[in-house]
Amino acid sequence: MSFVQNFNKSYPRFLKNLLGEFPNLTQRELLMCMYIKLNYSNHEISELMNISKTSVDSYRHRARKKMKLKRSDSLISHLNKF
Numbered sequence: 001m002s003f004v005q006n007f008n009k010s011y012p013r014f015l016k017n018l019l020g021e022f023p024n025l026t027q028r029e030l031l032m033c034m035y036i037k038l039n040y041s042n043h044e045i046s047e048l049m050n051i052s053k054t055s056v057d058s059y060r061h062r063a064r065k066k067m068k069l070k071r072s073d074s075l076i077s078h079l080n081k082f
Contacts, residue, residue, distance in 0.1 A: 007034050017082045022066055029063045032056065037079050 008015065018033060019025065025033070028049070035045045042060075046053045064075055 004031075004034070007038075011037065014082050018079075021082075024066055025063060029059050029066070032059045033063060033079055036060075036076055037082075039076075 014034070014037065015030065018030070031049065032045060035048060040048070042053055042056045046056045049056070060075060064073075067075075067078060069075060069078060
C-alpha cells in the first residue's frame with residue numbers, strides 16, 4: 001500500500017478539505033503538506049521526496065504563498081486545522 005493510501009486511511013478528509021480550500025496546490029506541495037502534517041522534518045521530507053533541502057524550502061514557501069499565510073503564521077498549525 002502506498003504512502004498516500006495509508007495517509008488517507010488515517011486522515012480521510014485532509015486532502016479533500018485542503019484541496020477544497022486551496023485547489024491550486026501542486027501534487028508535490030500536497031505530498032509535502034502530508035509529510036508536514038505527520039511532523040516530518042525538512043531533512044526527512046527531502047530524503048523521502050528525493051529532493052534537496054532547498055527544494056523543500058521552496059515547496060514550503062510556495063504552499064505558504066498559495067495559502068496566503070503571513071510570515072508569522074505557522075504552516076504546521078494551519079495544516080493541523082484540516
